[in-house]
Amino acid sequence: MNLTVHKSTGLNGDITIPSDKSISHRAAMLSALTGSVVEIQNFSLGADCLSTLNIIKNLGCEVDFLSENFISVNAKNVFKKDRYNLDCGNSGTLMRLFSGILASRELEVVLSGDESLCRRPMKRIIVPLELMGAKFKHNNYTAPLVIKGRELFPIDYKLPIASAQVKSCILLAGLNTYGTTKVTEPYISRNHTERMLEYLEADIVSDGNVVKIKKSKLVPKNINICGDISSAAFFMAAATIVPNSDVVLKNVGLNPTRTGILDVMQQMGADIQILDKKTDCNEESGDIRIRTSELKAVTIDGAMIPRLIDELPVIAVMASQANGTTIVKDASDLRNKESDRIKCLVSELKKLGISIEETDDGFVIEGETGHNMKGGCEVECYKDHRLAMSLYVAGLICEKPIVVKDFQWVDISFPEFLKLMQDLKD
Ligand code: S3P
Numbered sequence: 001m002n003l004t005v006h007k008s009t010g011l012n013g014d015i016t017i018p019s020d021k022s023i024s025h026r027a028a029m030l031s032a033l034t035g036s037v038v039e040i041q042n043f044s045l046g047a048d049c050l051s052t053l054n055i056i057k058n059l060g061c062e063v064d065f066l067s068e069n070f071i072s073v074n075a076k077n078v079f080k081k082d083r084y085n086l087d088c089g090n091s092g093t094l095m096r097l098f099s100g101i102l103a104s105r106e107l108e109v110v111l112s113g114d115e116s117l118c119r120r121p122m123k124r125i126i127v128p129l130e131l132m133g134a135k136f137k138h139n140n141y142t143a144p145l146v147i148k149g150r151e152l153f154p155i156d157y158k159l160p161i162a163s164a165q166v167k168s169c170i171l172l173a174g175l176n177t178y179g180t181t182k183v184t185e186p187y188i189s190r191n192h193t194e195r196m197l198e199y200l201e202a203d204i205v206s207d208g209n210v211v212k213i214k215k216s217k218l219v220p221k222n223i224n225i226c227g228d229i230s231s232a233a234f235f236m237a238a239a240t241i242v243p244n245s246d247v248v249l250k251n252v253g254l255n256p257t258r259t260g261i262l263d264v265m266q267q268m269g270a271d272i273q274i275l276d277k278k279t280d281c282n283e284e285s286g287d288i289r290i291r292t293s294e295l296k297a298v299t300i301d302g303a304m305i306p307r308l309i310d311e312l313p314v315i316a317v318m319a320s321q322a323n324g325t326t327i328v329k330d331a332s333d334l335r336n337k338e339s340d341r342i343k344c345l346v347s348e349l350k351k352l353g354i355s356i357e358e359t360d361d362g363f364v365i366e367g368e369t370g371h372n373m374k375g376g377c378e379v380e381c382y383k384d385h386r387l388a389m390s391l392y393v394a395g396l397i398c399e400k401p402i403v404v405k406d407f408q409w410v411d412i413s414f415p416e417f418l419k420l421m422q423d424l425k426d
Pocket of ligand 1: 021022023093162164165166168189309310333
């Protein structure tokens with residue numbers, strides 16, 4: 001579906017941000033490991049999380065939709081077969097986390113995915129899992145992956161880059177392995193796996209960027225999932241740069257390992273208020289109010305990168321309106337996402353008239369408040385949901401309408417995006 005985006009004169013109103021994708025994946029996976037019945041409120045309806053539900057169904061769970069996004073997982077008959085063929089669709093999180101779960105069980109599994117997922121690097125999980133004794137067959141460290149599961153040994157592993165997917169993969173293998181498995185990251189990445197495992201009473205201890213886990217049985221408990229700050233980010237950026245905007249985003253996850261975008265926007269001078277904060281199922285959330293603001297440039301690097309890795313494309317759009325030079329560095333792993341997010345982003349934002357240059361590990365933008373983007377062209381999202389939505393936000397401030405090609409890729413994480421955007425325009 002090609003989508004035409006017109007210049008906006010203002011975004012106003014309140015919307016509720018749909019479920020967090022990272023937490024939904026983990027809720028479904030960990031429910032499957034309880035061997036019991038768990039109800040999950042506010043499960044993500046994005047295609048990635050539906051792929052996770054399909055996988056746990058294939059593994060023997062019964063999944064019932066009690067209402068639109070309220071599900072029940074019955075895991076009493078999980079892992080009863082010796083062989084499984086599992087399709088991870090477009091989801092790197094699903095493939096990497098499930099590899100840890102499966103490698104430590106006596107099963108033979110083929111994990112496959114779509115064309116984009118089969119290009120993404122899996123060496124980062126295969127190396128530590130092989131150190132634990134796991135057996136893999138792979139295509140030069142890419143999917144399809146054949147895993148011959150078995151009892152593993154604990155390891156003390158230092159991650160070369162901060163990655164929640166790799167950390168979680170090792171922790172989930174450690175959850176079913178005797179002894180203490182220890183993971184150390186250079187900087188702390190999102191810690192939803194640790195928090196949910198703690199909530200379900202696993203034997204896990206986190207101390208800064210070091211996490212230790214021992215073999216544990218999970219206690220089945222119902223899970224309520226907050227809204228996704230990575231989805232909220234598109235509305236936060238749009239409300240900041242579209243003139244005459246005043247928006248409230250309700251029920252946004254505020255786990256500090258994910259709130260880098262709030263810190264950076266505040267540093268840029270954005271008018272943001274957190275209205276209400278609560279904690280449920282070991283995760284913080286709240287409402288966020290954002291109004292149109294005059295922005296200044298920032299440098300984003302180091303420990304900040306894992307706290308906003310998925311928001312960098314839309315931050316680039318905001319930076320085009322921020323006075324001065326915005327520099328993003330230490331973010332070379334952006335090249336390994338659903339697309340090469342450095343190369344693809346730079347090429348498409350240039351078409352719109354943004355002054356952006358690619359670097360090895362990020363990009364540099366010369367911005368200006370009110371910088372006039374000409375638009376009037378077609379842009380590509382490279383089958384990448386976050387690029388599609390970032391380009392949509394850019395279209396809201398282009399002089400002439402733009403066409404975002406293949407906009408349906410948004411459904412991977414955020415099928416409600418267009419409806420919610422429309423609610424703020426009406
Ligand atoms: C995710 C971790 C991040 C992020 C991805 C979701 C997760 O990837 O980019 O969208 O849910 O653990 P990395 O761990 O590879 O940085």
